[in-house]
Amino acid sequence: MSTVKLAPSILSADFARLGQQVAEAAQAGADRIHVDVMDGHFVPNLSMGPVVVQSLRRVTDLPLEIHLMISNPDSFLDEFVAAGSDSFLVHWEGNDNLHRTVQRIRQLGKRATVAINPATPVAVLEEIVSDLDQVLVMTVNPGFGHQQFIARTLPKIGRARELVERRQPLCEVEVDGGIDAETAPLVVRAGATVLVAGSAIFSDRDGVAVAMRRLRTAIGDAGETEAAGRSALQRS
Ligand code: DX5
């Protein structure tokens, strides 16, 4: 049984059928719903805001995690909380007062994640990780769905795992971008415990349930291989 969590990103969902798509994901065993918020400034794209969260809150009990790819995350936290958000993912990049942002999130009673872009080293998390519930290693540059997984982020996931084990063992390691049945086992083996997937779930021709099963199977295989490897080691 896999302990890896799946967080479908609705950025790739059909917005005309958003409630239905989220219900399908929930039924297929999604652990959370990942909501990508973009302001056209922090990243070169626009997406959604609190009104979408408010609508989602009415149709699902799943935790709603809000990935803020915006220039002033602090100014929107209250609005997103009022809309029904459960946790916030804020970027290290462009935030000169990250500790303050994280404290505000915690004061609001929400889970806090700090995200780092592909070119940002894990070391920047050293002094903040003990305040976090999760770190997010971006496996693409933020801003768009359907991008190709950047393989060079794999050893970085391992370094993030090593950091949380050392300083904040309950902290989760999440990855976001280019996660599909091929890359999922690689990131799990590298140390990720939560996988965000957008296009691999919502753009699959066979539908959300089949797509999620495919991801689970891929991860299950990785888990078994790892476990088999471990017991072989123990035997020897
Ligand atoms: C990208 C977003 C991702 C995006 C992932 O900036 O943060 O959450 O939806 O999409 P896929 O899984 O298609 O790479």
Ligand code: ZN
């Ligand atoms: Zn995201």
